[in-house]
Amino acid sequence: MKIVSEKLAQDQFTQLKLKNLKTILAESIAQADRGELHNINDVFASLTKDKHEDISNSNI
Template sequence: MVKFTTNSYNRHSSHFVLFYGVLLMEIIPAQLAKNQFGDLLMKAQREPVQISKHGKRVAVVISPDEYDQFTQLKLQNLKSILAESIEQAERGELHHIDDVFAPLTSNEIEG
């Protein structure tokens, strides 16, 4: 991954993450995100926007549609894992319960 900085890095300038010349997402310092929240929301409708604080990633803002797609992919992945686990159990290949539920969040387990 290659980073390209638009200005010298400070809390008032954004920069971009490039991968082989393809723009992946804009990185915006938290202070700038706070000061330009409306613009941040508009950008997030078009592409993910990463928020950094003290040079570390703290959040990624995405559109509701992108979030829905992401959660759908997670659900499909979970269903695939569970289907494989059922097939393994039917073949007598059992796993410890902690290994089965490790990929799940508490909301997915309870919900």
């Protein structure tokens, strides 16, 4: 039963991360359409920030 609940939690976490990615990409497309996106790094900045936070939090 513990394995099933861990798998469910992992699936929910994955879905949340995918939803976050979709939101970031949609906002980046909107910014590009408005001429506000000047560098490809701007698209990935928040993703990179999240990844660095995940790594630093896992070292606690």
